[in-house]
Amino acid sequence: MAKQRKTKQQIQQIAQAQLGYEQLRPGQADAIAALLKGQDTLAVMPTGSGKSAIYQLAGLLIPGATVVVSPLLALQQDQKAAIEAQKLAEVGVVNSTIAEAERAAAFAQLAESNLEFLFLAPEQFNNEEVLEQLQAAAPSLFVVDEAHCISEWGHDFRPDYLRLGTIIEALGHPLVLALTATAAPPVREEIVDRLGMQKAKVVVQGFDRPNIWLAVERYEDTREKQEALLDRVVRAEKPGIVYVATRKRAEELAEALEEQEVKAVVYHAGKSPQVREAAYRAFMDDEAEVIVATTAFGMGVDKPNVRFVFHYDISDSIDSYYQEIGRAGRDGESAQAVLFYNPEDFNLRRFFASGGKIETEDVEQVVQALQEREEPMAPRELQETTNLSRSKLKNTLNRLGEVGVLETLPNGEVVPNESLPDLEEAVEEAVRLQEHRQQYVRSRIEMMRGYAEVRDCRRRFVLNYFGEGLSESCGFCDNCKAGITNEPETGHQPFPINSQVVHKSWGIGTVMRYEGDKITVLFETVGYKTLGVGMVLLRGLLKRMDTAVADSTIRS
Structure with missing residues (x-):
């Protein structure tokens, strides 16, 4: 495929002519330009910043079909309708809700090179015919x-996504564009690695949502907390x-x-798809003022006028919390994100973890x-054979894949690798890797505690988590309003933000933030750790990566 080198100005002109964009938003042109140069690209951009325009424009400019994998069936239809309304190109959708005739027509168009965009749900790759059709196209x-x-x-791991790297290779590694609204640095690294992205261009657009008021209200009594939340919902501008x-x-x-005469609907995974859809539609159409939901109500919710997101329970990580509060204020008007916090809430999160x-x-x-089977096995067969729970089997298969014992085929089946490593060592390593994962999960819960209890600008805390700095306090959170902030003092930061350090026991880590006399480091093995700067310097607990390498060379 010939690479198409276009300037950002040319891309902007095409965006205006094709999509009616007066001006591309920050990050969009960078991502499109990288793709036109032939680079795999990861775009990390806030919700509502126009990520779909990236693949729409790139797809139109790059000869050949564009396959879009999305877990959101409703959003696939919305995107199809938007492309058709703009008369950009022919588009098809293949998922579990599509009739067989429509599915066959989409693949026929694809085979005849008459289809520019094809939207697929990831579970469609369970059907080997889908992969064969794509390979031919x-x-x-x-x-x-x-x-x-x-x-x-x-914050929303889907096992069906794990095979996408294998599928990309089975398709001859076309250009890859990965899109997400929230991805902390370790998540970005894992996306690039698991998709097998080559010389990836990573475009990260600012995470700040300055129109969202951030606050935490602390309660020691569960009944008091519930009464406070109900009162706030009743008084708040809606919807929320x-x-x-x-x-x-x-x-x-x-x-x-x-009972308080608020029009509320419920959304959670225990409801039937029909009931969930009815609740979703009632909220999206402003027939319901408030939706009370678990995290099952998540991706793809694009309602511009949400005026508040209240958390009765604490989220499992800053990643999840940021994604959830990001559903507020998408129209650019002021919105509230309030966490109703009881320290005992962490017991439930620790139990889940x-x-x-x-x-x-x-x-x-x-x-x-x-080993006893000579043919590939589907995870469902393995579950029946081993009697392991679905989650335990999923974790086991993931770790065995990481240590090279097995390989996941494009259709989701697994087979042992032909050249197996030492099995005893591999099994021990798999168990050890899972222990590290659990430590990491627990550390992310502790980072959520850090947000709830921080005596500093809350927005700075969140942005630091995602690898961004904030030189001045935001002025739009409860701590800033109360004057509880610690302005950064660069003279008291022995290791620069985002620099790599080494700890004797925890290995390599990245400096994420400073708060007063504390330093928070994200370690590859054990997750987030917060240490006293004075103790770090006194005991030499951390060394800069380049210094540690030099010391190692001298000792050897």
Whole structure:
């Protein structure tokens, strides 16, 4: 495929002519230009910043079909309708809701090179025919929307996404565009690695949403907290979203709001698809004032006039929290994001996080089942053979893949690698890797505690988490309003933000933020750690990466 080198000015002109964009938003032109140069590209841009325009323009400019993988069936139809309304190109959708005749017509158009955009749900690759059809069509651009779903560090991990890297290679590695609204540095690295992106261009547009008021209200009593939240919802400008951790609590709060004459609906994974869709539509069409939801109500919710996002329960990470509050104020007008915080809420999050442990026996059982079969096995077969829970099997397969024991085929089946490593060592390494994952998950919960209890600008805390700095306090959070801030003092920062350091026990880490006399470092093995700067310097707990390498060379 010939690379098309176009200037940002030329891209802007095409965007105006094709999409009616008076001006491309920051990051859009950079991502499109990288793709036209033939670079795989990861675009990390806030929700509402026009990520879809990137693949639409790039797809039109690069000869050949564009495949867009998205887990959001409703959003696929919305995107199809938008492209058709603009009369950009022919577009098709293939997912579980599509009739067989429409599905066949889409693939026929693709085979005849009459289809520019094809939207697919990731589970469609369970059908080998889908991969064969795509291989014959040889798409030029492969787009992974909601790309954080491939990362176990991300806030919405989807196992079906794990095979996308294998599928990309099976298609001859067309250009890859990965899109996400939230991805902290380790999530970005995992997206690039798992998709097999080559010489990837990473475009990160600012995470700041300055129109969202950030606040935390602390309560020691559960009843007091619930009464406070109900009162705030009643008085708040609507519509709004209330996030909770459990289905039961969602039902209880929605009922309590109805008693207060607030038009509330419930959304969680325990509801049937039809009931969830009805709740979604009622909220999106302003028939319901408030939706009380678990995190099942998430990606693809693009309602511009949400005036508040209240959290009755604390999120499992800053990644999740930022994604959830990002549904407020998309029209650019002021909105509120308030966390109703009780320190005891962490007990529930820790309980949820404790379920990911795998034992040596579990790993050995999976390896034995694979070795006894001469054919590839589907995860469902493995689950029946081993009697492991779905989540435990998922973790085991992921770790065995990381240590080179097995390989996941494009259709989702798994096979042992032909050249197996030392199995005993590999099993031990798989268990160890999962322990590190759990430590990491726990550390992210502690970062959420850090946000809830920080005595500094809350916006600076969030932006630091995503690898961005904020030189001055935001002035639009509860701490700033109360005058509780610690302006950065560069003279007291022995290691620059985003620099790499080494700890004797925890290995390599990245400096994320300073708060007063504390330094927070993200370690590759154990996650986030917050240390006293004075103790770090006194005991020499951290060394800059280049210094540590030099010391190692001298000792050797």
